[in-house]
Amino acid sequence: MLAALEVITTVVVGLMVGVEFAVAFVMNPIFNGLPDDSNQSARSHGGRMLGAVMPFWYIGSLVLAVIWVVAGRHRGGTGLVVIAAALLILSVVMSLLLLVPINNRGKTWTAETRPADWKEQLSRWDRYHYIRVAIIVAAFTLLVTALV
Structure with a gap:
């Protein structure tokens, strides 16, 4: 049962990393090239x-x-999962404090209602997002290391 949890957790985090990586390094650069x-x-x-x-x-x-940490507390690699969980907590806090406020404003903008500094706000979101991607990549790496 623990092995299944470890694999599911690693896959779920890995897919999240892939989506966020694609947003940072594929989608947003494509969007930035548009009018x-x-x-x-x-x-x-x-x-x-x-x-x-x-x-x-x-x-x-x-x-x-967190479930992995609790269920596998007596197995090797649990320390890595604890650090990964701490990094995931950091990514959530960072999202709530820095990225979500910008995203909540930006998702309501239209060509007629966007503020004069909209590009600056999106650029700030991008910079925070790059940091968040690095954090979740590190968390994913620790989970994979703990898994093997």
């Missing part, structure tokens, strides 16, 4: 779509990691 109206519209739509799913994914990943 302003299309760029902002695509990012607003992405913010609405992923903003509805990602809270469950981040919290779910954290819950799975």
Whole structure:
């Protein structure tokens, strides 16, 4: 049963990392190459779509990691899972404090309602997101290491 939990947790976190990596290094650069109206519209739509799913994914990943820590507390590698869980907590806190406020504003913008500094706000979101991606990649790496 623990082995299944370990694999499920690692897959769930790994898929989350893949989506967030793709947002940072594939989708947003593509959107940034579009004309302003299309760029902002695509990012607003992405913010609405992923903003509805990602809270469950981040919290779910954290819950799975915590269950892994508790269930596997007597097995080797648990320390790595504890650190991974701490990094996932950091990613959730960082999301709530830094990324979600920008995303909540950005997902409501249209070409007519966006503020003058919309590009600066999206650029700030991107910088925070790069840091968050690095954090969850580190968490994923620790989970994989603990698994093997």
